[in-house]
Amino acid sequence: MNELTILTKSFDKIKKYLEGNKDTSLPIVKFKTPSELKEVINFEIEKKGVTEQDFLMLIDKYLEYSVKTGNKQFMNQLYSGFNFPAFIGEVFTALANTSMYTYEVAPVATAIETEMIRLMNQYTGYINGDGIFVTGGSNANLIAMFSARNKILPESRFEGYDRNKKLKAFVSEQAHYSFETAANVLGIGSNNVIKIKSDANGILLPSELEKEIKNCIDNGETPFFVAATCATTLLGAYDPIEEMAEICKKYNCWLHADGSFGGSLILSDQHRYLMKGIEQTDSFAWNPHKLMNIPLICSVLLVKKRGTLQHNITDINTDYIFHDIDKIEDLGEKSIQCGRRVDAVKLWFAWKYFGLEGYQKRIDNLIVMATYAEEVVNKNPNLELLVNRQSFAVCFRFIPKHKINLNSFNLELREAMRKNGKSIVNYGYIGKTLAIRLITANGEINKADIDLFFNNLLETASKLENKNKFVAS
Ligand SMILES: Cc1ncc(COP(=O)(O)O)c(C=O)c1O
16 A cells, blocks of 8 residues: 555545535435445455555545534534644644653643643633643543542542442532443442532522532531533533532532533633632533534643642552653643543644634634524524523424424424434423524534524424324325
């Protein structure tokens, strides 16, 4: 195989793919079942390697059947879009292929991660803060709960967690499922994550939090961890950090802010107020791979107090890695990973490229777009807004003219959209009501993209209505 030919042809494929991302006539996904996929791609590794031609064809097939998340009509997930400088950063990350454990093997990347953590702490208001790039928001939440457990029960790092201590964590009923996983991993148990009631817009009710904490204390249990969600996964709601911080101080609980989805709002002068009090938290999960459109994975856990992360690590007597010759901090000494990707590099390239102002504009634009999408819903008598929008998520449903089960109809509508591949959007349940959830996460979308989305939705809904009418008669 001629590697140079593959490289040159791969470059052409990247160009073609990116042009395709802008072409709204192309489907976002060519959906195939697993068995259908096996018919078009040979997944097995064979005794002999493939030819150059077959290798190039595999790239084509991979791209052809992958979901085009960079297309502006991809509004399904909390991440989307294509970020050019971050993509370049990702390519060169793989090219230099180094690991973030030591300065010795990753000098430039170590300096970059250190600078990114400094900047992100500055936005957060952690004056003596620290942080680490982790493998996703879920893992940031895990390390936060781990740090909280190790603060209140330091001996559990060596002896294991003593269940007689009855630790209890508190999160919103709207919080991400990763907190239960974290409690499970830490031996605390997912049943010890107490769900706190939220209001009609999905915002945690502080009075309920205090009530539940008191209940636990009365039962001889130990409240130790509280999470405020900064943009909940379904409704995009921001929990009231300031009020929660008061409660946490009173009951000696660690306060974590889960900004895995909406943490990047902190970059916006205009909208940062939704995270008022963030500097009073003990840790903050911030996921640039969502609203900052950095290619997955790019996630950070920030901690308010320097030393917190080192305290989690128990045995670092590994002189085969950490030689300490240059007396320069090795970032691996505060991570639970050993080998670690230099995910800070792509973020740094992107932030350098757009600048502080550029990123602020991108985040502001997301709110402008979400506001516009909400207006479109409110103006259309066939659409119903299901909760008041707080940030980047617009939850609504289509109301057909004739009487029909609304959940079934909207599910069918969403599925029809996914299968025709023109615009892709997700759904979830608010209580028993199925909501179509539109997310404005792509920093480059504009009003025409939102209009196109609703045109596609209304056109698909109208076809379904006619079909259903026909079936009914
Ligand atoms: C509020 C919230 N927390 C945590 C996560 C998990 O983040 P990740 O997918 O990076 O693990 C998500 C993901 O959607 C989320 O919405």
